[in-house]
Amino acid sequence: MPDLLTIGELSARSGVAPSALRYYERLGLIRADRTGGNQRRYARAELRRVAFIRISQQVGVSLDEIREALDSLPEARTPSPQDWARLSASWRSRLDERIRLLTKLRDDLDGCIGCGCLSLQRCTLNNPEDTLAGEGPGARLVLPRPTDDPTLAGALN
Amino acid sequence: MPDLLTIGELSARSGVAPSALRYYERLGLIRADRTGGNQRRYARAELRRVAFIRISQQVGVSLDEIREALDSLPEARTPSPQDWARLSASWRSRLDERIRLLTKLRDDLDGCIGCGCLSLQRCTLNNPEDTLAGEGPGARLVLPRPTDDPTLAGALN
């Protein structure tokens, strides 16, 4: 027997609010069968999809990108462990990058706390990836706004 | 001479859009003098405030909290290096915590990628801080939604 879950059960098991689950469904991230009375019934496999969604969000991936990733799963069969492994692995570098940036920020901040400078010319915070525009006096920094995770800006004096 | 900056100059030097600078001013995060013609003129010290704001945002602090922190700066004098050091240090534990969570997520994900399980009972992803409600069968996880940085949820089977 399929042993289907109601939205309340899926919510309790996943820690995701029913309203969020309905929202995910609207976005095409999860799916549900319906009872004769039009209520949602989720296959247990959806639990894994929801888990993947929450993990991905933690990694900093938007629901839109998560949808794309989920779309790459086989439609016919229930995703295998390997399928999930592939998707999870695909976020790995993004996670690494986030951790790297945050760690760098911490180290830089420690250095700045030592000197109290808070992001000056001599401080790495100032120029995260050595991408300063070199023209004119004074440091400036262009934040990669579109890509989010804005590389830190800092400039003084 | 004070050597004041126009909004365009502050924007170029800080990497923050003029519209965002005006927005910060409305929220009381930065301040500006005005020319006879009502244009903003920023003291160079504001540059450090803007740097602090962007750094704080990276740490994951809201503008509202940043405002509170900035409010603790001395009103009379220009903030000293020690002032900035104190503020920067105050975010340190939050940064540590973010890094810790993200690193744990990475390790857990590596484990899950190995087995393809993706957040199951035997997987730590399932129960981030061993805070599972112990009642009934099946894992469940309550996300600390209000505090943001949602501890990961996962449940399977």
Add this chain to the structure above:
DNA sequence: GTGTGAGTTGAAGTGGACTTCAACTCAAGG
């Protein structure tokens, strides 16, 4: 059969952090 808690919908609201717009005014070089 009935009561009650769980579920349904579309539309609208929320919150954070900004951006865009229209309609002007300023500042500075030629």
Add this chain to the structure above:
DNA sequence: CCTTGAGTTGAAGTCCACTTCAACTCACAC
């Protein structure tokens, strides 16, 4: 003086990820 690029305002719009609401309908224990 005149032009032009930079700056001003308040109001409204945007994006994301949801939540809330009202008005119903279902499912199930008793």
